[in-house]
Amino acid sequence: MSVQQQKVAVVTGASQGIGAGLVDAYRKLGHAVVATSRTIAPADDLDLVTVQGDIADPATAERVVAAAVERFGRIDTLVNNAGVFVAKPFTEYTPDDYATVTGVNLAGFFHLTQLAVERMLAQGGGHIVNITTSLVDNADADVPSVLASLTKGGLQSATKSLAIEYATRGIRANAVSPGTIKTPMHAEETHDFLAALHPVGRMGEQSDIVDAVVYLENAPFVTGEILHVDGGMSAGH
Numbered sequence: 535m536s537v538q539q540q541k542v543a544v545v546t547g548a549s550q551g552i553g554a555g556l557v558d559a560y561r562k563l564g565h566a567v568v569a570t571s572r573t574i575a576p577a578d579d580l581d582l583v584t585v586q587g588d589i590a591d592p593a594t595a596e597r598v599v600a601a602a603v604e605r606f607g608r609i610d611t612l613v614n615n616a617g618v619f620v621a622k623p624f625t626e627y628t629p630d631d632y633a634t635v636t637g638v639n640l641a642g643f644f645h646l647t648q649l650a651v652e653r654m655l656a657q658g659g660g661h662i663v664n665i666t667t668s669l670v671d672n673a674d675a676d677v678p679s680v681l682a683s684l685t686k687g688g689l690q691s692a693t694k695s696l697a698i699e700y701a702t703r704g705i706r707a708n709a710v711s712p713g714t715i716k717t718p719m720h721a722e723e724t725h726d727f728l729a730a731l732h733p734v735g736r737m738g739e740q741s742d743i744v745d746a747v748v749y750l751e752n753a754p755f756v757t758g759e760i761l762h763v764d765g766g767m768s769a770g771h
Contacts, residue, residue, distance in 0.1 A: 540564070540565070540566050540581070540606065541563075541564070541565045541566070541608075541610040541611070542565060542566045542567070542568065542602055542606045542607075542608050542609050542610050542611075543556075543560040543565045543566070543567050543568075543610065543611040543612075543613065544567075544568045544569075544570070544598060544599075544602055544609055544611070544612045544613070544646070544650060545557050545560065545567060545568070545569050545570070545613045545615055546570050546571070546589050546598075546613065546614055546615050546616035546642065546646065547570075547571055547589070547615040547616030547617060548569035548570055548571050548574055548584075548615070549569075549571035549572075549573050549574040549575070550571075550717070550718055551715075551717035551718055551719065551740060552615055552665065552712075552715065552717060552740050552743045552744065553569070553571065553615045553616070555740045555741065555743070555744040556613055556615060556744055556747060557569045557582065558744075559744045559747070559748050560611070560751075561579070561581065561582065563748070563751070565581075565610070565611070566581040566582070566583075566605075566606045567581065567582050567583070568582075568583045568584075568585060568598055568601050568602045568605070568606075568609075569582060569583070569584050569585070570584070570585040570586070570587060570589065570594065570598050570616075571586070571589075571616065572586065572587065572588055573586070574586055583601050583602070583605050583606075585597055585598050585601050588637075588638075589616045589638055589642035589646065590634075590637030590638050590641050590642050592641070592645040594642075594645075594646075595642075595645035595646035595648075595649055596645075596649065598646060599646070599649040599650060599653065602653075603653065608653065608657050609650050609653045609654060609657075609660060610654075610657075610659075610660050610661065611660065611661040611662075611663065611751060612646065612647060612650040612660070612661075612662050612663070613663045613665070613747060614642070614643045614646065614647065614662070614663070614664045614665060614689070615665045616638055616639075616642055617638060617639055617665060617667075617686065618634055618635050618638040618639060619635075619667070619679070619682050619719075620634070620635055620681055620682075621677055621678055621679055621682075622678060622681075623678050624678065624680045627680070627681060631681065632681065635681045635682070635684075635685055636681075636684075636685055639682075639685035639686060639688075639689065640685050640688060640689070643664065643689055643692070647662060647696075650662070651696075651700070651705060654704070654705050655700075655703060655705070658704050659703070659704025659705055660704070660705045660706075661705070661706045661707075661708075661750070661751060662693075662696060662705070662706070662707040662708070663707075663708050663709065663710065663747050663750055663751075664689045664690070664692070664693050664707070664708075664709040664710075665709070665710055665712065665743070666686040666687075666689050666690045666693075666709050666710070666711045666712075666760070667679075667682055667686045667711060667712060668711050668712060668713045668762060668764035668767040668768050669682055669683060669686075670682070670683050670686050670687040670690050670711065671711070671762075671768050672767050672768055672771075674731060676727075676731065677731065689709065690709055690711065690760055693707050693708065693709040693758065693760065694707075694758045694760075697757040697758030697759075698758060701757060701758075706750075706754070706756070706757035707757060707758065708750045708756060708757060708758070708759045708760075708761065709759070709760045709761065710743055710746045710747055710750070710761050710763055711760050711761065711762045711763065711764060711768065712738060712742075712743050712763050712764060713731070713732050713737070713738050713763070713764030713765045713767045714728040714729075714731060714732070714737050714738065715737060715738040715739065715740055715742065715743055716737050716738070716739055716740065717740060720737075725737060731767065732764065732765030732766060732767055733765060733766030733767065733769065733770070733771060734765040734766050735765075736765065737765075738763060738764070738765060742763050743763055746761050746763045749761075
């Protein structure tokens, strides 16, 4: 397959958990992948480039896009998976909490997506997938989450705006809105509490989110969709 024909996916927060699963899934789909996170290791796969950096820093976005274009010549899909979640009572958030969460969840999305969309416009199309959280639609008294809702809620609304702004220019934008997923982020002793937050009575698996992104990847008529993969949380309690 020539470089120009092979599709290219960019995945943020790609060193572990859902991000690492997404890298594997896109490679199985035949895409080349540019994977970024603060701690990601070099790859021994010719069709996988890793870029270390803090996604909150605009320079990281520039390096990620440069790597994709230099190595593979294009960007077909961007999955904004990197995210920070700090659950605290609203009045206990510190300036550092605010800077960290808005930096990763909002600035990280903004700088990289802007650069990726420029590439997608130049090549005639592309796909953006944002990973949000079901708490945006369904706040829970047991999980104080104003900063998550402020940032990921903004991302969810921006998904629809992007979908409509670029609907006639071949760029789709969708979001996956997870419940709580079993990842290294959640300590084993919290699993029973977290499982009980979901109407189905269990946490989700990383594969549930990866499969949802792959569905959206292969759904050309779907744009502006917020796909809830949350064990029923968005339906009610």
